[in-house]
Amino acid sequence: MPHILALDQGTTSSRAIVFNEAGSIVAMAQQEFPQHFPKSGWVEHDANDIWNSQETVAREALKKANLTATDIAAIGITNQRETTLLWDRKTGEPIGNAIVWQDRRTSSYCDDLERSGGDILIRRKTGLLIDPYFSGTKVNWMLEHYDGARKRAEAGELAFGTVDTWLVWKLTGGAVHATDPTNACRTLLYNIHEEQWDDELLQLLDVPHEVLPEVKPSSGVFGECAADSIAPGVPIAGIGGDQQAALFGQTCYTPGMAKNTYGTGCFLLMNLGEEPRPSKHNLLTTIGWKLGEAPTHYALEGSVFIGGAAVQWLRDGLGIIKSAPEVEPLAASVPDSGGAYMVSAFAGLGAPHWDPEARGMIIGIERGTTAAHLARAALDGVAFRVADLLTAMNEDAGVPLKELRVDGGASANNLLMQIQADLLQVPVVRPECVETTALGAAYLAGLATGVWRNTEELAAHWKIDRTFEPQISADEAAERHRQWSRAIERAKKWQEL
Ligand SMILES: Nc1ncnc2c1ncn2[C@@H]1O[C@H](COP(=O)(O)OP(=O)(O)O)[C@@H](O)[C@H]1O
Numbered sequence: 001m002p003h004i005l006a007l008d009q010g011t012t013s014s015r016a017i018v019f020n021e022a023g024s025i026v027a028m029a030q031q032e033f034p035q036h037f038p039k040s041g042w043v044e045h046d047a048n049d050i051w052n053s054q055e056t057v058a059r060e061a062l063k064k065a066n067l068t069a070t071d072i073a074a075i076g077i078t079n080q081r082e083t084t085l086l087w088d089r090k091t092g093e094p095i096g097n098a099i100v101w102q103d104r105r106t107s108s109y110c111d112d113l114e115r116s117g118g119d120i121l122i123r124r125k126t127g128l129l130i131d132p133y134f135s136g137t138k139v140n141w142m143l144e145h146y147d148g149a150r151k152r153a154e155a156g157e158l159a160f161g162t163v164d165t166w167l168v169w170k171l172t173g174g175a176v177h178a179t180d181p182t183n184a185c186r187t188l189l190y191n192i193h194e195e196q197w198d199d200e201l202l203q204l205l206d207v208p209h210e211v212l213p214e215v216k217p218s219s220g221v222f223g224e225c226a227a228d229s230i231a232p233g234v235p236i237a238g239i240g241g242d243q244q245a246a247l248f249g250q251t252c253y254t255p256g257m258a259k260n261t262y263g264t265g266c267f268l269l270m271n272l273g274e275e276p277r278p279s280k281h282n283l284l285t286t287i288g289w290k291l292g293e294a295p296t297h298y299a300l301e302g303s304v305f306i307g308g309a310a311v312q313w314l315r316d317g318l319g320i321i322k323s324a325p326e327v328e329p330l331a332a333s334v335p336d337s338g339g340a341y342m343v344s345a346f347a348g349l350g351a352p353h354w355d356p357e358a359r360g361m362i363i364g365i366e367r368g369t370t371a372a373h374l375a376r377a378a379l380d381g382v383a384f385r386v387a388d389l390l391t392a393m394n395e396d397a398g399v400p401l402k403e404l405r406v407d408g409g410a411s412a413n414n415l416l417m418q419i420q421a422d423l424l425q426v427p428v429v430r431p432e433c434v435e436t437t438a439l440g441a442a443y444l445a446g447l448a449t450g451v452w453r454n455t456e457e458l459a460a461h462w463k464i465d466r467t468f469e470p471q472i473s474a475d476e477a478a479e480r481h482r483q484w485s486r487a488i489e490r491a492k493k494w495q496e497l
Pocket residue numbers: 010011012013262263264265307308309310311312324325326327328408409410411412413416
């Protein structure tokens with residue numbers, strides 16, 4: 001029976017999951033790795049931590065599954081997107097820490113780009129907008145600030161990559177420097193209509209062509225793992241940025257279907273089919289997947305930078321819970337947040353506000369406010385941000401969404417899912433397998449290697465665990481939303497002050 005090894009390299013942890021032919025989990029291993037916050041607004045990862053943790057969990061998962069490389073038909077990779085790495089092509093050594101997607105250091109460069117009119121070009125060609133979130137301004141920063149980097153880059157000595165590219169490089173022993181369109185389209189350098197790196201954008205962001213990886217279909221063979229790697233000779237046959245991979249793993253194959261992933265951040269994606277429609281409400285148009293030579297599928301995306309990370313902050317920053325799951329009983333011990341609102345704009349605000357200068361805020365605290373109210377306000381805050389996205393998405397789509405599929409670590413929280421259904425006023429549906437990000441990567445790899453024939457076969461694997469129906473009236477949801485909108489307005493542009 002063929003198995004697929006999915007490598008899921010997330011923002012806070014690396015995971016490896018072995019799936020069988022039925023799309024069920026056979027074994028799984030996970031390891032957190034250090035986060036670095038060297039300055040206000042800066043977030044970095046050590047590229048070697050990323051690789052070492054990923055390699056360790058891959059070995060562990062294979063061991064738990066009692067399998068060796070010969071039992072693995074293919075490897076699928078899915079990854080935190082936009083996080084930017086530059087390494088030496090000869091030694092394979094990173095030239096500095098990876099700059100993480102949440103990092104805001106390029107805010108003022110983004111302002112310059114905006115002032116010079118770059119926004120229109122970027123929107124038209126990439127489906128994105130100017131924000132420090134995306135890789136392009138981060139590569140530019142590295143080239144400007146790391147000693148001799150620009151010269152070396154122009155001489156072809158350095159390789160740029162998102163995390164998928166780095167993992168492929170390491171797995172293949174430096175033989176393959178490649179990415180897929182779902183990752184390339186998050187760099188500000190890739191034209192989503194022409195489906196290639198774009199000279200005009202490269203010039204705008206001052207990034208030399210020499211550093212770029214080759215872009216290959218999301219489902220297709222990228223290369224084989226090196227002889228001394230964790231899986232000698234096994235093909236790497238699928239790559240998807242984690243949010244698009246989750247859309248694929250949730251089997252949202254029909255235009256109009258949508259999912260929201262509750263991980264470190266929250267990411268709402270809707271399938272757009274083969275048409276890269278622009279958003280009128282500051283959402284992103286992004287590449288959903290490219291299966292071999294078949295036409296590319298696009299998606300509309302809304303991003304909330306802090307999702308489950310708000311719960312991490314309650315744990316690590318405030319110390320009011322010891323583990324993430326503890327937030328649920330604590331928040332459920334009060335009927336509501338007692339008038340407190342938490343805007344967890346710790347890393348600025350993403351869609352549809354796009355305000356890198358917004359910062360976190362708790363408002364409405366009274367003498368009776370307790371840790372339980374704050375826990376409740378944190379969960380409410382996550383659900384409100386997702387509801388903001390869905391409002392924008394419904395307006396873009398012209399047809400309101402009928403149900404929302406959910407996944408990711410924090411989707412295990414039943415209270416959060418109920419709050420979400422109440423605020424959205426549509427059913428929230430959680431599948432049996434919430435590891436849909438890894439599953440999506442496994443599906444991409446398995447389709448390319450004949451484990452599965454087509455997406456119809458994959459859609460038959462998807463099964464409901466629980467549906468959360470709205471339990472409050474539309475009027476009450478609107479009233480809660482009105483208060484929330486007042487709160488979020490106060491958190492905007494704070495850093496500037
Ligand atoms: N029961 C829970 N309730 C709320 N948040 C949770 C719960 N379990 C995990 N989380 C949050 O979910 C996030 C981890 O989800 P995961 O999908 O592993 O994220 P990522 O892939 O971004 O690393 C963490 O931020 C954690 O705080």
